[in-house]
Amino acid sequence: MKTVTVSLGDRSYPIHIEAGLLPRAAEHLASLSRGRRMAIVTDENVRPHLAVLQASLEAAGVASEAIILPPGEKTKSWAMLSQVCDRLLELGIERSDHVIALGGGVIGDLVGFACSIVKRGCRFVQIPTTLLSQVDSSVGGKTAINTSAGKNLIGAFHQPAMVLIDPDVLDTLPARQVRAGYAEVVKYGLIDDFAFFEWCEANAPALLAGDADARVYAIAHSVAAKARIVAADEHETNGIRALLNLGHTFGHALEAEAGFSDRLLHGEGVAAGCALAFRYSARQGLCERQDAERVAAHLRAIGLPDGLAAAGIDAPSATLVEHMKHDKKMAAGTLPFLLARGIGQTYLDKTVDLADIAAFLDTEPR
Numbered sequence: 001m002k003t004v005t006v007s008l009g010d011r012s013y014p015i016h017i018e019a020g021l022l023p024r025a026a027e028h029l030a031s032l033s034r035g036r037r038m039a040i041v042t043d044e045n046v047r048p049h050l051a052v053l054q055a056s057l058e059a060a061g062v063a064s065e066a067i068i069l070p071p072g073e074k075t076k077s078w079a080m081l082s083q084v085c086d087r088l089l090e091l092g093i094e095r096s097d098h099v100i101a102l103g104g105g106v107i108g109d110l111v112g113f114a115c116s117i118v119k120r121g122c123r124f125v126q127i128p129t130t131l132l133s134q135v136d137s138s139v140g141g142k143t144a145i146n147t148s149a150g151k152n153l154i155g156a157f158h159q160p161a162m163v164l165i166d167p168d169v170l171d172t173l174p175a176r177q178v179r180a181g182y183a184e185v186v187k188y189g190l191i192d193d194f195a196f197f198e199w200c201e202a203n204a205p206a207l208l209a210g211d212a213d214a215r216v217y218a219i220a221h222s223v224a225a226k227a228r229i230v231a232a233d234e235h236e237t238n239g240i241r242a243l244l245n246l247g248h249t250f251g252h253a254l255e256a257e258a259g260f261s262d263r264l265l266h267g268e269g270v271a272a273g274c275a276l277a278f279r280y281s282a283r284q285g286l287c288e289r290q291d292a293e294r295v296a297a298h299l300r301a302i303g304l305p306d307g308l309a310a311a312g313i314d315a316p317s318a319t320l321v322e323h324m325k326h327d328k329k330m331a332a333g334t335l336p337f338l339l340a341r342g343i344g345q346t347y348l349d350k351t352v353d354l355a356d357i358a359a360f361l362d363t364e365p366r
């Protein structure tokens with residue numbers, strides 16, 4: 001088993017990663033239960049994993065109660081938040097109880113937020129069941145719901161007490177969803193770790209084919225990178241955590257144009273966004289054109305979109321820039337962009353002119 005620690009003083013927590021961990025989850029959870037019934041919040045699609053988790057708890061003498069929500073992004077809503085909070089209160093949750101969030105990013109974000117406000121904050125454990133949530137959203141304490149004004153605009157920072165990651169749960173996911181999650185893996189190489197990018201180039205096919213060692217290595221490396229970044233900038237105030245948004249500003253515009261629908265999954269938007277960020281950087285003379293080409297070639301090789309055309313986006317540049325203006329990172333009329341001086345050398349640039357972004361997007365094939 002690999003264990004990575006997120007170092008945040010008295011809120012530090014371990015992330016345990018091991019193939020076959022879910023059936024033995026009670027080894028980590030029994031002591032947290034303090035002899036009380038544990039609440040598990042999950043969604044309909046995760047029922048098979050719920051059964052495995054509950055069997056593990058039961059064998060260890062830990063009673064549990066499941067709250068099963070509808071799957072999908074719409075579940076990150078005020079209505080579901082209030083439903084989960086009410087149910088947790090009905091179950092008699094106390095501040096020192098640990099609620100289990102079993103699912104992908106939607107469940108993790110919603111349950112984390114509910115736990116940040118129930119009784120002014122109770123504890124929770126993340127058991128992420130998608131690659132994207134395993135390498136990104138389950139770690140770092142960002143929690144949120146969506147509202148009519150946009151995605152993730154209402155939320156709180158609330159760190160989990162533990163994260164349990166079993167790569168075997170990825171076996172039951174559609175290949176497209178795992179591929180989309182992989183965008184957040186390779187992102188760590190692009191941000192500040194050229195050697196990991198090279199590892200990704202060599203090992204992504206095995207990882208996506210389900211190779212157990214490749215999965216554990218990629219997940220552990222990714223969460224270690226995220227743990228370092230979160231420890232250095234928990235609340236995204238000094239520019240370090242913002243590095244995790246590489247590809248997200250372009251990607252957000254593409255996702256918005258696709259109506260935040262299955263037409264373009266979040267990770268697919270991030271992949272195309274990373275390729276665009278590198279091409280824009282090359283156009284500005286910040287990085288070598290061959291670096292941008294290498295990033296795009298890798299994304300293409302594994303079946304992720306490397307630009308607008310591959311993402312199925314044919315909107316005019318002005319429309320895409322309009323979407324960017326609604327990005328929540330917009331501050332004092334400027335939008336910070338993650339740009340690159342090379343692979344593994346990204347930085348936050350607050351001087352990018354959106355007119356220049358539009359001119360760049362005009363040059364991108366539709």
Ligand code: GLY
Pocket residue numbers: 136137139140142241244245
């Ligand atoms: N997913 C970006 C962050 O956690 O900061």
